[in-house]
Amino acid sequence: MQIVEKSRDVVMAITGASGGLYAQRLLQSLADSQMHTHLVVSPLGRRLLADELDIQALSVEALVGRSAPNVTLYPYRDVGAKIASGSFLTRGMVVCPCSSNTLGEMASGIGSNLILRAAAVTLKESRRLVVIHREMPLSAIELENMQRLQRAGAIICPAAPGFYLLPRTIGDLVDFVVGKVLDLLWVPHGLNTRWQSAPEPGVEDREDD
Numbered sequence: 001m002q003i004v005e006k007s008r009d010v011v012m013a014i015t016g017a018s019g020g021l022y023a024q025r026l027l028q029s030l031a032d033s034q035m036h037t038h039l040v041v042s043p044l045g046r047r048l049l050a051d052e053l054d055i056q057a058l059s060v061e062a063l064v065g066r067s068a069p070n071v072t073l074y075p076y077r078d079v080g081a082k083i084a085s086g087s088f089l090t091r092g093m094v095v096c097p098c099s100s101n102t103l104g105e106m107a108s109g110i111g112s113n114l115i116l117r118a119a120a121v122t123l124k125e126s127r128r129l130v131v132i133h134r135e136m137p138l139s140a141i142e143l144e145n146m147q148r149l150q151r152a153g154a155i156i157c158p159a160a161p162g163f164y165l166l167p168r169t170i171g172d173l174v175d176f177v178v179g180k181v182l183d184l185l186w187v188p189h190g191l192n193t194r195w196q197s198a199p200e201p202g203v204e205d206r207e208d209d
Helices: 002-006 020-032 043-053 060-064 100-107 114-124 140-152 170-184
Strands: 009-014 036-041 071-074 092-098 128-133
Touching: 009 020, 009 043, 009 114, 020 036, 020 043, 020 060, 020 071, 020 092, 020 170, 036 043, 036 114, 060 071, 092 100, 092 114, 092 170, 100 114, 100 128, 100 140, 114 128, 128 140, 128 170
Parallel strands: 009 036, 009 092, 036 071, 092 128
Antiparallel strands: none
């Protein structure tokens, strides 16, 4: 595990569940880090980015907002790409956002495209597969698929922002989720996601024994 943690390669997949802002902010944060991100976008993920972010022609520059030499975009059908092989060491993989369809396919061990193949490789090599499921409500089928993936070693991390840091903007809520994901991948960041414990109460604030 220590060798994997030292790897500077991360696989990221974007699928067709609403949550384009999460995907964009996560990729931007990874691009700002010392990681090399290997990115795959499903056809419905491309439609998602067009619908929610108005990215009509997908490119790394369009998604990150600038040139990002440490981000590589792969064809969705290229199951022969290096990230489809367990011999290519990565820190792990994140699917953000993850649709219920992709959730079910990963839980079934299907490897018919590069996203599914990379996910299967991540699990079989006992690396971290972080699944950012975004759809709601959940049926018994989706819950069972989550359990199946979790038992196989995946981390189910729903896009559920917390409010204890008193967010003021949508960006604050997005950063909360993205910061959690970066923590799970051992990627340092400066996003405001840390809980700061309350100060010790003064004498006048303490309850009587």
